[in-house]
Amino acid sequence: MERVLSVSQLGKSFKNDKVLSDISFDVHKGEIMAILGPNGAGKSTTIRNIMGILYPDEGEINFHNHKGKEIPRHRIGYLPEERGLYKNVKVMDILLYFAELKDYPKEKARKRALEYLKKFDLEGKDKVSVEELSKGMGQKVQFIGSIIHEPDLLILDEPFSGLDPVSQELFKQEIKELAAKGTAILLSSHQMNLVEQMCDRLFLIHRGRKVIYGSMDEVKTEYANFKCTIHGQNNISELEKVPEVTRVEQNGDISILYLTQDVRVSTWIKSLPDTLDIQELSVDRISLHEIFIDIATDRNIAEEAGVQHA
Structure with a gap:
Protein backbone atom coordinates (compact mmCIF):
# COMPACT_ATOMS: atom_id res chain seq x y z
CA MET A 1 0.00 0.00 0.00
CA THR A 221 -7.75 -8.85 19.29
CA GLU A 222 -4.99 -7.57 21.59
CA TYR A 223 -6.86 -5.19 23.88
CA ALA A 224 -10.59 -5.88 23.57
CA ASN A 225 -11.26 -8.82 25.86
CA PHE A 226 -14.62 -10.55 25.68
CA LYS A 227 -17.52 -9.58 27.91
CA CYS A 228 -20.71 -11.49 28.60
CA THR A 229 -24.02 -9.72 29.20
CA ILE A 230 -26.66 -11.67 31.12
CA HIS A 231 -30.26 -10.60 31.65
CA GLY A 232 -31.74 -12.18 34.76
CA GLN A 233 -32.04 -11.88 38.52
CA ASN A 234 -28.58 -12.93 39.75
CA ASN A 235 -26.51 -12.28 42.84
CA ILE A 236 -23.30 -10.44 41.96
CA SER A 237 -21.31 -12.47 44.49
CA GLU A 238 -22.26 -15.67 42.65
CA LEU A 239 -21.24 -14.16 39.29
CA GLU A 240 -17.86 -13.09 40.69
CA LYS A 241 -17.10 -16.76 41.50
CA VAL A 242 -17.44 -17.80 37.85
CA PRO A 243 -14.00 -18.87 36.49
CA GLU A 244 -12.13 -16.50 34.15
CA VAL A 245 -14.17 -13.44 35.16
CA THR A 246 -12.03 -10.40 36.00
CA ARG A 247 -14.86 -8.13 37.18
CA VAL A 248 -18.65 -7.85 37.19
CA GLU A 249 -20.83 -4.78 36.66
CA GLN A 250 -24.50 -4.96 37.52
CA ASN A 251 -27.43 -2.64 36.82
CA GLY A 252 -30.76 -4.07 37.93
CA ASP A 253 -31.25 -7.42 36.21
CA ILE A 254 -28.45 -6.80 33.70
CA SER A 255 -25.02 -8.19 34.60
CA ILE A 256 -21.85 -7.68 32.56
CA LEU A 257 -19.03 -10.17 33.14
CA TYR A 258 -15.60 -9.11 31.86
CA LEU A 259 -13.49 -12.12 30.90
CA THR A 260 -9.79 -12.89 30.87
CA GLN A 261 -7.86 -12.37 27.64
CA ASP A 262 -7.14 -16.04 26.99
CA VAL A 263 -10.68 -17.30 27.58
CA ARG A 264 -12.15 -19.87 25.16
CA VAL A 265 -15.69 -18.55 24.89
CA SER A 266 -17.35 -21.76 23.70
CA THR A 267 -15.88 -23.72 26.61
CA TRP A 268 -16.49 -20.96 29.14
CA ILE A 269 -20.21 -20.71 28.38
CA LYS A 270 -20.60 -24.42 29.16
CA SER A 271 -19.03 -23.83 32.57
CA LEU A 272 -21.72 -21.36 33.73
CA PRO A 273 -23.56 -22.66 36.81
CA ASP A 274 -27.02 -24.14 36.24
CA THR A 275 -28.28 -22.02 39.12
CA LEU A 276 -27.92 -18.76 37.18
CA ASP A 277 -31.09 -17.00 35.98
CA ILE A 278 -30.43 -16.45 32.27
CA GLN A 279 -33.24 -14.81 30.31
CA GLU A 280 -30.86 -13.49 27.64
CA LEU A 281 -27.13 -13.94 27.08
CA SER A 282 -24.73 -12.32 24.61
CA VAL A 283 -20.96 -12.37 24.25
CA ASP A 284 -18.93 -9.75 22.37
CA ARG A 285 -15.66 -7.86 22.66
CA ILE A 286 -15.45 -4.62 24.63
CA SER A 287 -15.86 -1.55 22.45
CA LEU A 288 -13.27 0.96 21.34
CA HIS A 289 -15.04 3.41 23.64
CA GLU A 290 -14.28 1.16 26.62
CA ILE A 291 -10.65 0.78 25.55
CA PHE A 292 -10.41 4.57 25.30
CA ILE A 293 -11.85 4.98 28.82
CA ASP A 294 -9.30 2.48 30.15
CA ILE A 295 -6.52 4.56 28.61
CA ALA A 296 -7.90 7.93 29.70
CA THR A 297 -8.36 6.78 33.29
CA ASP A 298 -5.00 4.96 33.50
CA ARG A 299 -6.60 1.57 33.99
CA ASN A 300 -5.03 -1.79 33.15
CA ILE A 301 -4.72 -1.39 29.37
CA ALA A 302 -2.59 1.73 29.71
CA GLU A 303 -0.31 -0.04 32.16
CA GLU A 304 0.00 -3.13 29.95
CA ALA A 305 0.84 -0.94 26.96
CA GLY A 306 3.71 0.68 28.80
CA VAL A 307 2.44 4.24 29.26
CA GLN A 308 4.91 6.29 31.25
CA HIS A 309 3.16 7.73 34.30
CA ALA A 310 4.28 10.92 35.99
Whole structure:
Protein backbone atom coordinates (compact mmCIF):
# COMPACT_ATOMS: atom_id res chain seq x y z
CA MET A 1 0.00 0.00 0.00
CA GLU A 2 1.38 3.41 -0.98
CA ARG A 3 2.52 5.49 1.98
CA VAL A 4 1.40 9.12 1.74
CA LEU A 5 2.43 10.46 5.15
CA SER A 6 5.14 9.25 7.50
CA VAL A 7 5.64 10.71 10.98
CA SER A 8 8.89 9.50 12.51
CA GLN A 9 10.09 9.91 16.13
CA LEU A 10 8.35 13.26 16.53
CA GLY A 11 9.21 15.22 19.66
CA LYS A 12 7.96 18.62 20.79
CA SER A 13 8.36 20.67 23.96
CA PHE A 14 6.95 23.97 25.17
CA LYS A 15 9.42 25.46 27.61
CA ASN A 16 10.08 22.58 30.05
CA ASP A 17 6.93 20.66 29.17
CA LYS A 18 7.48 17.68 26.83
CA VAL A 19 4.17 17.33 24.99
CA LEU A 20 5.25 14.81 22.31
CA SER A 21 7.81 12.04 22.62
CA ASP A 22 8.84 9.55 19.92
CA ILE A 23 5.59 9.75 17.94
CA SER A 24 5.73 7.57 14.81
CA PHE A 25 3.00 6.42 12.42
CA ASP A 26 2.14 6.20 8.71
CA VAL A 27 -0.97 7.03 6.70
CA HIS A 28 -1.51 5.17 3.42
CA LYS A 29 -3.36 5.99 0.25
CA GLY A 30 -7.06 5.13 0.48
CA GLU A 31 -7.15 4.41 4.21
CA ILE A 32 -8.84 6.12 7.12
CA MET A 33 -6.40 6.36 10.01
CA ALA A 34 -7.62 7.56 13.43
CA ILE A 35 -5.44 9.54 15.82
CA LEU A 36 -7.06 9.29 19.25
CA GLY A 37 -6.42 10.28 22.82
CA PRO A 38 -7.82 12.15 25.83
CA ASN A 39 -7.84 15.94 25.89
CA GLY A 40 -4.28 17.20 26.24
CA ALA A 41 -2.76 13.94 24.95
CA GLY A 42 -0.93 15.66 22.07
CA LYS A 43 -3.23 15.03 19.10
CA SER A 44 -3.65 18.66 18.08
CA THR A 45 0.06 19.35 18.52
CA THR A 46 0.84 16.40 16.22
CA ILE A 47 -1.62 17.67 13.60
CA ARG A 48 -0.23 21.22 13.78
CA ASN A 49 3.26 19.86 13.20
CA ILE A 50 2.05 18.01 10.11
CA MET A 51 0.37 21.19 8.84
CA GLY A 52 3.46 23.33 9.40
CA ILE A 53 1.71 25.50 11.99
CA LEU A 54 4.35 24.24 14.42
CA TYR A 55 7.67 22.52 13.74
CA PRO A 56 8.99 19.57 15.78
CA ASP A 57 12.06 19.72 17.99
CA GLU A 58 12.89 16.11 17.09
CA GLY A 59 12.08 13.66 14.33
CA GLU A 60 10.70 14.34 10.88
CA ILE A 61 7.53 14.40 8.81
CA ASN A 62 7.60 13.02 5.28
CA PHE A 63 4.81 13.65 2.77
CA HIS A 64 5.25 12.15 -0.71
CA ASN A 65 9.05 12.15 -0.11
CA HIS A 66 9.06 15.83 0.86
CA LYS A 67 10.22 16.81 4.34
CA GLY A 68 9.78 19.76 6.70
CA LYS A 69 9.27 23.11 5.02
CA GLU A 70 9.49 21.45 1.59
CA ILE A 71 6.16 19.64 2.08
CA PRO A 72 3.64 20.79 -0.58
CA ARG A 73 0.85 21.61 1.85
CA HIS A 74 -1.43 22.67 -0.99
CA ARG A 75 -1.87 18.90 -1.47
CA ILE A 76 -3.22 18.58 2.07
CA GLY A 77 -6.78 19.35 3.18
CA TYR A 78 -7.41 20.39 6.76
CA LEU A 79 -10.62 20.76 8.77
CA PRO A 80 -9.57 22.26 12.12
CA GLU A 81 -11.41 21.65 15.37
CA GLU A 82 -11.77 25.40 15.82
CA ARG A 83 -14.24 26.27 13.05
CA GLY A 84 -14.08 29.72 11.48
CA LEU A 85 -15.43 31.34 8.31
CA TYR A 86 -15.61 35.00 7.28
CA LYS A 87 -19.17 35.93 8.24
CA ASN A 88 -19.90 38.60 5.62
CA VAL A 89 -18.60 36.62 2.63
CA LYS A 90 -20.81 34.66 0.26
CA VAL A 91 -20.53 30.88 0.36
CA MET A 92 -19.20 30.50 -3.20
CA ASP A 93 -16.63 33.26 -2.66
CA ILE A 94 -15.25 31.62 0.47
CA LEU A 95 -15.00 28.23 -1.26
CA LEU A 96 -13.22 29.76 -4.26
CA TYR A 97 -10.90 31.54 -1.84
CA PHE A 98 -10.03 28.23 -0.16
CA ALA A 99 -9.33 26.74 -3.60
CA GLU A 100 -7.12 29.68 -4.57
CA LEU A 101 -5.06 29.24 -1.41
CA LYS A 102 -4.36 25.69 -2.60
CA ASP A 103 -3.47 26.73 -6.19
CA TYR A 104 -6.55 24.96 -7.55
CA PRO A 105 -8.13 26.13 -10.86
CA LYS A 106 -10.98 28.57 -10.23
CA GLU A 107 -13.56 27.21 -12.69
CA LYS A 108 -12.87 23.65 -11.68
CA ALA A 109 -13.32 24.69 -8.06
CA ARG A 110 -16.61 26.45 -8.88
CA LYS A 111 -17.96 23.27 -10.52
CA ARG A 112 -16.90 21.11 -7.58
CA ALA A 113 -18.39 23.61 -5.12
CA LEU A 114 -21.79 23.52 -6.82
CA GLU A 115 -21.71 19.71 -6.90
CA TYR A 116 -20.88 19.48 -3.20
CA LEU A 117 -23.41 22.13 -2.18
CA LYS A 118 -26.08 20.05 -3.87
CA LYS A 119 -24.77 16.85 -2.32
CA PHE A 120 -24.79 18.42 1.16
CA ASP A 121 -28.35 19.81 0.81
CA LEU A 122 -27.07 23.36 0.34
CA GLU A 123 -28.17 23.83 -3.26
CA GLY A 124 -28.97 27.51 -3.92
CA LYS A 125 -26.88 28.68 -0.94
CA ASP A 126 -23.87 29.66 -3.08
CA LYS A 127 -24.85 33.37 -3.06
CA VAL A 128 -25.86 33.44 0.61
CA SER A 129 -23.58 35.08 3.18
CA VAL A 130 -21.95 32.75 5.69
CA GLU A 131 -23.57 34.68 8.58
CA GLU A 132 -27.02 33.63 7.26
CA LEU A 133 -26.21 29.93 7.61
CA SER A 134 -27.02 27.74 10.58
CA LYS A 135 -24.11 26.26 12.54
CA GLY A 136 -24.56 22.89 10.83
CA MET A 137 -24.66 24.50 7.38
CA GLY A 138 -21.49 26.42 8.20
CA GLN A 139 -19.74 23.18 9.17
CA LYS A 140 -20.75 21.65 5.84
CA VAL A 141 -19.30 24.64 3.98
CA GLN A 142 -16.04 24.39 5.91
CA PHE A 143 -15.85 20.67 5.19
CA ILE A 144 -16.34 21.37 1.48
CA GLY A 145 -13.56 23.95 1.74
CA SER A 146 -11.21 21.30 3.10
CA ILE A 147 -11.75 18.99 0.10
CA ILE A 148 -12.44 21.48 -2.72
CA HIS A 149 -8.88 21.09 -4.10
CA GLU A 150 -8.89 17.26 -4.22
CA PRO A 151 -6.17 16.75 -1.58
CA ASP A 152 -3.97 13.65 -1.42
CA LEU A 153 -4.14 13.80 2.38
CA LEU A 154 -7.16 15.02 4.34
CA ILE A 155 -6.80 15.83 8.04
CA LEU A 156 -10.08 16.03 9.96
CA ASP A 157 -10.02 17.27 13.57
CA GLU A 158 -13.34 16.47 15.29
CA PRO A 159 -15.36 16.57 12.03
CA PHE A 160 -18.60 15.32 13.67
CA SER A 161 -18.67 17.76 16.58
CA GLY A 162 -22.01 19.55 16.84
CA LEU A 163 -23.61 17.79 13.88
CA ASP A 164 -27.08 16.26 14.02
CA PRO A 165 -27.35 12.51 13.25
CA VAL A 166 -28.37 13.08 9.61
CA SER A 167 -25.38 15.36 8.96
CA GLN A 168 -23.08 12.94 10.79
CA GLU A 169 -24.17 10.18 8.45
CA LEU A 170 -23.61 12.46 5.44
CA PHE A 171 -20.08 13.30 6.58
CA LYS A 172 -19.35 9.65 7.36
CA GLN A 173 -20.40 8.49 3.90
CA GLU A 174 -18.45 11.25 2.17
CA ILE A 175 -15.29 10.44 4.14
CA LYS A 176 -15.62 6.78 3.17
CA GLU A 177 -16.13 7.73 -0.50
CA LEU A 178 -13.04 9.94 -0.48
CA ALA A 179 -10.97 7.09 0.95
CA ALA A 180 -12.38 4.70 -1.65
CA LYS A 181 -11.17 7.10 -4.35
CA GLY A 182 -7.65 7.08 -2.90
CA THR A 183 -7.52 9.98 -0.46
CA ALA A 184 -5.42 9.28 2.64
CA ILE A 185 -7.39 10.42 5.69
CA LEU A 186 -6.14 11.20 9.19
CA LEU A 187 -9.12 11.60 11.51
CA SER A 188 -9.25 12.78 15.11
CA SER A 189 -12.51 12.31 17.01
CA HIS A 190 -13.87 11.58 20.47
CA GLN A 191 -16.89 9.77 19.01
CA MET A 192 -15.55 6.25 19.34
CA ASN A 193 -18.58 4.56 17.81
CA LEU A 194 -18.02 6.43 14.54
CA VAL A 195 -14.27 5.77 14.62
CA GLU A 196 -14.91 2.07 15.13
CA GLN A 197 -17.32 1.98 12.19
CA MET A 198 -15.10 3.92 9.78
CA CYS A 199 -11.40 3.58 10.46
CA ASP A 200 -8.96 0.98 9.11
CA ARG A 201 -6.20 1.65 11.64
CA LEU A 202 -5.68 3.76 14.73
CA PHE A 203 -2.94 5.46 16.68
CA LEU A 204 -3.82 6.12 20.32
CA ILE A 205 -1.72 8.67 22.16
CA HIS A 206 -1.66 9.42 25.89
CA ARG A 207 0.50 12.02 27.63
CA GLY A 208 2.39 12.64 24.41
CA ARG A 209 3.36 9.00 23.90
CA LYS A 210 2.13 6.13 21.75
CA VAL A 211 -0.10 3.68 23.58
CA ILE A 212 -1.76 1.66 20.81
CA TYR A 213 -0.99 1.48 17.08
CA GLY A 214 -2.40 -1.00 14.61
CA SER A 215 -5.34 -2.10 12.51
CA MET A 216 -8.79 -2.14 14.10
CA ASP A 217 -8.77 -5.94 14.06
CA GLU A 218 -5.32 -6.09 15.68
CA VAL A 219 -6.35 -3.65 18.41
CA LYS A 220 -9.57 -5.51 19.12
CA THR A 221 -7.75 -8.85 19.29
CA GLU A 222 -4.99 -7.57 21.59
CA TYR A 223 -6.86 -5.19 23.88
CA ALA A 224 -10.59 -5.88 23.57
CA ASN A 225 -11.26 -8.82 25.86
CA PHE A 226 -14.62 -10.55 25.68
CA LYS A 227 -17.52 -9.58 27.91
CA CYS A 228 -20.71 -11.49 28.60
CA THR A 229 -24.02 -9.72 29.20
CA ILE A 230 -26.66 -11.67 31.12
CA HIS A 231 -30.26 -10.60 31.65
CA GLY A 232 -31.74 -12.18 34.76
CA GLN A 233 -32.04 -11.88 38.52
CA ASN A 234 -28.58 -12.93 39.75
CA ASN A 235 -26.51 -12.28 42.84
CA ILE A 236 -23.30 -10.44 41.96
CA SER A 237 -21.31 -12.47 44.49
CA GLU A 238 -22.26 -15.67 42.65
CA LEU A 239 -21.24 -14.16 39.29
CA GLU A 240 -17.86 -13.09 40.69
CA LYS A 241 -17.10 -16.76 41.50
CA VAL A 242 -17.44 -17.80 37.85
CA PRO A 243 -14.00 -18.87 36.49
CA GLU A 244 -12.13 -16.50 34.15
CA VAL A 245 -14.17 -13.44 35.16
CA THR A 246 -12.03 -10.40 36.00
CA ARG A 247 -14.86 -8.13 37.18
CA VAL A 248 -18.65 -7.85 37.19
CA GLU A 249 -20.83 -4.78 36.66
CA GLN A 250 -24.50 -4.96 37.52
CA ASN A 251 -27.43 -2.64 36.82
CA GLY A 252 -30.76 -4.07 37.93
CA ASP A 253 -31.25 -7.42 36.21
CA ILE A 254 -28.45 -6.80 33.70
CA SER A 255 -25.02 -8.19 34.60
CA ILE A 256 -21.85 -7.68 32.56
CA LEU A 257 -19.03 -10.17 33.14
CA TYR A 258 -15.60 -9.11 31.86
CA LEU A 259 -13.49 -12.12 30.90
CA THR A 260 -9.79 -12.89 30.87
CA GLN A 261 -7.86 -12.37 27.64
CA ASP A 262 -7.14 -16.04 26.99
CA VAL A 263 -10.68 -17.30 27.58
CA ARG A 264 -12.15 -19.87 25.16
CA VAL A 265 -15.69 -18.55 24.89
CA SER A 266 -17.35 -21.76 23.70
CA THR A 267 -15.88 -23.72 26.61
CA TRP A 268 -16.49 -20.96 29.14
CA ILE A 269 -20.21 -20.71 28.38
CA LYS A 270 -20.60 -24.42 29.16
CA SER A 271 -19.03 -23.83 32.57
CA LEU A 272 -21.72 -21.36 33.73
CA PRO A 273 -23.56 -22.66 36.81
CA ASP A 274 -27.02 -24.14 36.24
CA THR A 275 -28.28 -22.02 39.12
CA LEU A 276 -27.92 -18.76 37.18
CA ASP A 277 -31.09 -17.00 35.98
CA ILE A 278 -30.43 -16.45 32.27
CA GLN A 279 -33.24 -14.81 30.31
CA GLU A 280 -30.86 -13.49 27.64
CA LEU A 281 -27.13 -13.94 27.08
CA SER A 282 -24.73 -12.32 24.61
CA VAL A 283 -20.96 -12.37 24.25
CA ASP A 284 -18.93 -9.75 22.37
CA ARG A 285 -15.66 -7.86 22.66
CA ILE A 286 -15.45 -4.62 24.63
CA SER A 287 -15.86 -1.55 22.45
CA LEU A 288 -13.27 0.96 21.34
CA HIS A 289 -15.04 3.41 23.64
CA GLU A 290 -14.28 1.16 26.62
CA ILE A 291 -10.65 0.78 25.55
CA PHE A 292 -10.41 4.57 25.30
CA ILE A 293 -11.85 4.98 28.82
CA ASP A 294 -9.30 2.48 30.15
CA ILE A 295 -6.52 4.56 28.61
CA ALA A 296 -7.90 7.93 29.70
CA THR A 297 -8.36 6.78 33.29
CA ASP A 298 -5.00 4.96 33.50
CA ARG A 299 -6.60 1.57 33.99
CA ASN A 300 -5.03 -1.79 33.15
CA ILE A 301 -4.72 -1.39 29.37
CA ALA A 302 -2.59 1.73 29.71
CA GLU A 303 -0.31 -0.04 32.16
CA GLU A 304 0.00 -3.13 29.95
CA ALA A 305 0.84 -0.94 26.96
CA GLY A 306 3.71 0.68 28.80
CA VAL A 307 2.44 4.24 29.26
CA GLN A 308 4.91 6.29 31.25
CA HIS A 309 3.16 7.73 34.30
CA ALA A 310 4.28 10.92 35.99
